Amino acid sequence: MGSGYIFSDASPYPGLFSALGLLVADLKRIYRETKLMPVGDSVADDVRSAFARIRKQAEAEFAEFDGTPEDIAFEYELEMRFKGQGYELLSDVDLDRLEREGKEYVLGLFKSTHETRYGAVSAMGEVEIVTFRLTALAATESEVMSSLTRPIDPTTDPQPADTGEITFGGAPVSCSYYWRGDLVPGTEITGAAVIEELTATTLVPPGWTATVDRTGARIPPNEVMSDIYAQFSANRKGEARFIEMLERFGEETVLAGAAELQDYSERLAREAISAIPDGTYEAENFVDDNGFTPDPLRVAVKIKVDGDSLELDFEGSAPQTKGIITSPLAATVSAAFGAIGILLGGGRIPVNDGLYRPIRSINVPYGSFLSPSEPRAVRARNNACHRVYNSIMLAMSDVVPTQVLASGHDTTNAIGMGHMSPEGYRVYMEVVGGGWGASAGAEGADVVDGYVGNCSNVPVESLETDYPFMRVEEYALRRGSAGAGERRGGLGARRVYRILADGVTFNSYSDRFKVAPWGLFDGKNGQHSQFTVERDGEFISLPSKGNTELLKGDRLIIETAGGGGFGDPRKRDRDVLEREIAHGLLTAEDAAEMYGLS
Numbered sequence: 001m002g003s004g005y006i007f008s009d010a011s012p013y014p015g016l017f018s019a020l021g022l023l024v025a026d027l028k029r030i031y032r033e034t035k036l037m038p039v040g041d042s043v044a045d046d047v048r049s050a051f052a053r054i055r056k057q058a059e060a061e062f063a064e065f066d067g068t069p070e071d072i073a074f075e076y077e078l079e080m081r082f083k084g085q086g087y088e089l090l091s092d093v094d095l096d097r098l099e100r101e102g103k104e105y106v107l108g109l110f111k112s113t114h115e116t117r118y119g120a121v122s123a124m125g126e127v128e129i130v131t132f133r134l135t136a137l138a139a140t141e142s143e144v145m146s147s148l149t150r151p152i153d154p155t156t157d158p159q160p161a162d163t164g165e166i167t168f169g170g171a172p173v174s175c176s177y178y179w180r181g182d183l184v185p186g187t188e189i190t191g192a193a194v195i196e197e198l199t200a201t202t203l204v205p206p207g208w209t210a211t212v213d214r215t216g217a218r219i220p221p222n223e224v225m226s227d228i229y230a231q232f233s234a235n236r237k238g239e240a241r242f243i244e245m246l247e248r249f250g251e252e253t254v255l256a257g258a259a260e261l262q263d264y265s266e267r268l269a270r271e272a273i274s275a276i277p278d279g280t281y282e283a284e285n286f287v288d289d290n291g292f293t294p295d296p297l298r299v300a301v302k303i304k305v306d307g308d309s310l311e312l313d314f315e316g317s318a319p320q321t322k323g324i325i326t327s328p329l330a331a332t333v334s335a336a337f338g339a340i341g342i343l344l345g346g347g348r349i350p351v352n353d354g355l356y357r358p359i360r361s362i363n364v365p366y367g368s369f370l371s372p373s374e375p376r377a378v379r380a381r382n383n384a385c386h387r388v389y390n391s392i393m394l395a396m397s398d399v400v401p402t403q404v405l406a407s408g409h410d411t412t413n414a415i416g417m418g419h420m421s422p423e424g425y426r427v428y429m430e431v432v433g434g435g436w437g438a439s440a441g442a443e444g445a446d447v448v449d450g451y452v453g454n455c456s457n458v459p460v461e462s463l464e465t466d467y468p469f470m471r472v473e474e475y476a477l478r479r480g481s482a483g484a485g486e487r488r489g490g491l492g493a494r495r496v497y498r499i500l501a502d503g504v505t506f507n508s509y510s511d512r513f514k515v516a517p518w519g520l521f522d523g524k525n526g527q528h529s530q531f532t533v534e535r536d537g538e539f540i541s542l543p544s545k546g547n548t549e550l551l552k553g554d555r556l557i558i559e560t561a562g563g564g565g566f567g568d569p570r571k572r573d574r575d576v577l578e579r580e581i582a583h584g585l586l587t588a589e590d591a592a593e594m595y596g597l598s
Helices: 014-024 043-063 095-101 103-118 143-148 222-249 251-274 329-345 381-396 460-466 574-582 588-595
Strands: 027-038 072-082 089-092 127-138 162-168 171-179 188-190 193-196 201-204 209-211 279-287 297-306 309-313 359-363 414-421 424-431 470-478 492-499 504-509 530-535 538-542 545-550 555-559
Touching: 027 043, 027 222, 043 072, 043 095, 043 103, 043 127, 072 103, 089 103, 095 103, 103 127, 188 193, 201 209, 222 251, 251 309, 251 329, 279 381, 297 381, 309 329, 329 359, 329 381, 424 460, 460 470, 470 555, 574 588
Parallel strands: 171 193, 309 359
Antiparallel strands: 027 127, 072 089, 072 127, 162 171, 188 209, 193 201, 279 297, 297 309, 414 424, 414 504, 470 492, 492 555, 504 545, 530 538, 530 555
């Protein structure tokens, strides 16, 4: 069996721990002095002198917080460039090496940074220093954290609240169930186990271990720590750049600029709404089903345009339902905001609060599957959110035809496989994209995620290395999946997996198996999505949502929907059709049948 740690929310009370983080965060300030200086023979003295001035300022400011120079850690950096260029590169500076090596050290430092960023330095021209940058960091007192942590008890032996049986790798496995609040620091839970809490459920696979640290947080696995460090680094870079902006322009100017940007977005949004005729516009769209019953789930919308403002009403949408399809109110409103933003500006209006000020109200019925009245599983909420987006586009298509998109795959097409082997339990999951709907000005994009989500495109070589129970035999654009039109919809994807071991479990939640992506203004529908297992010459159709056991030798075929077309297909550019035939995206027979190409 393999082993590892389960990663989930870092804290059982994320809001409190966020506030705690602000309370105990280290004190950090970044100081910058801009002074254009060539890298000459006296550079060591010049740099040392500049940093000494900046450090004196930092020590004086930190003294106001009872910090002594001994408490402060300093980091030294230079922003340098080739003389005459308009951008700088940031390099860490070792003052000891600067003292010993002088000019040659600084030039070598710049060259190394340039090669890291751009791959090579064709020739070393004259280099100049633009900015001296010093970061001062002082650790906060530890009394706060020490008062909140509890001693780890290595003898902790938690008793499960219940036991039962679950299935891993197609085989029954004994499972223990724990309540998160009962687990004290030092607790180790060996899988298979389920840890329940108010806001989350953690599954511990067989052979894995979940550990609770001093603050009650679960410890992340080594496999994801690089991702977490990258997030830390991104946040620190954002913090530093924001502080630089405040230091350069001043708080008053920055806040005034932010306010004006929001007002600017509001003005553009109101102008766009004013160009739409007053009235009430309606449409509906459907999620295929909830995965348990065959009934479609309706998303209904009414949009009232009144002068330079509008209102949205989702009365008539399907009631909350079983399964994971339900969308919480925040996600529903976010999807509506996104659709209105594209509808009004198409990327022309800066996205901020001002863009949404003209939306007077968004009514989402409480108890509907777009705003549940009780705790519901919402893992697959994006499929409902995509239909919110589609419904708004359809409702407004007659009055602003050049600003809407036909519907597309518009689905979180989540597929996963799990397999238990002597090395441990492996879980593969990926979101495979499909075709976007076309618009008046553009073809639909091929094989991308929907408007309200994001998906990966993991290299096949990486998949096969990490998940030896499968092999990818085909990964291609799905020819014939796009809806025909003057602008065609985007093509879906076709991916074929060969299963190399027995006991592989396939699970999925998807959509567009029943309700095809629709076209606009005589544009044709895109093809439905479909999942198929080829086994011993027989083809077995799978549902969009469910679990299926796969056998060694099976071929799992994933085909995603194409986007709907826009406009009359017979008006499509003939040269474009010929080019798509030459590239294998369209057959001559389909071109003749759908587009009238002779």
